[in-house]
Amino acid sequence: MTEAVFRADPPDARRCVVLADGVTVVYHRPSGLTHILAPPAPEVLAAMSEGDADTGTLIARLERDHDLSGTDDLRGTLTARLVELETAGLVWRP
């Protein structure tokens, strides 16, 4: 079974503002839509900026910069996060 590959716009397509309470407001220039992201969505989106990735690749990128040991089902939860970003139009399957 091949894993789904996701793609995101380059970082300059977004204007991100981190608010004091930990949420990130993202203005997505191509769509003109504004999104409010809670962790770990901004981190996942940032990791997607390095290029197309399936969940395995993305986990490797995230583990490089973050301690993911608190999550049991990494693939399952990361896929759920990616689907949320996909619904919002911030990532898609090329």
Add this chain to the structure above:
Amino acid sequence: MTEESKNENGKDVKVPNRRQALMLGAAAASTVVTVRPALAQTAGSILTCEIPVPDPGNAGNYIAPDGTVVAPGTPGAVPPPGRNLAGEEVKQALRNGGSLPGYGYEQSQAYTNYIRRLQAGQSGFTCYASIQMPRG
């Protein structure tokens, strides 16, 4: 303290000294909320948009009871309203079946039938489309 590790390509990459804990969260939790300004704009534009009856290219022509544009003086047809109809008053008339403010029953029926026949590209169509759109 510095650490080194191999990434998925076997290359050495620098690892931050203290990696911040990142919880990917429960599968059921939602972490993305999208603000949809397009809907807010639609709700606002209904109040201000206008529909010319008939369209400017047919100015002066009469409107038949079924909404078609006919020559001035055609029996059974009504003269044009003489002003653009506001989106909000058209919305009320379409929803309630009532008359447009300032116009009688026959005139209102002819004008609303004309509006119902509007198609993409005609003047007023975008306004008519926004009237029909449910407010989110």
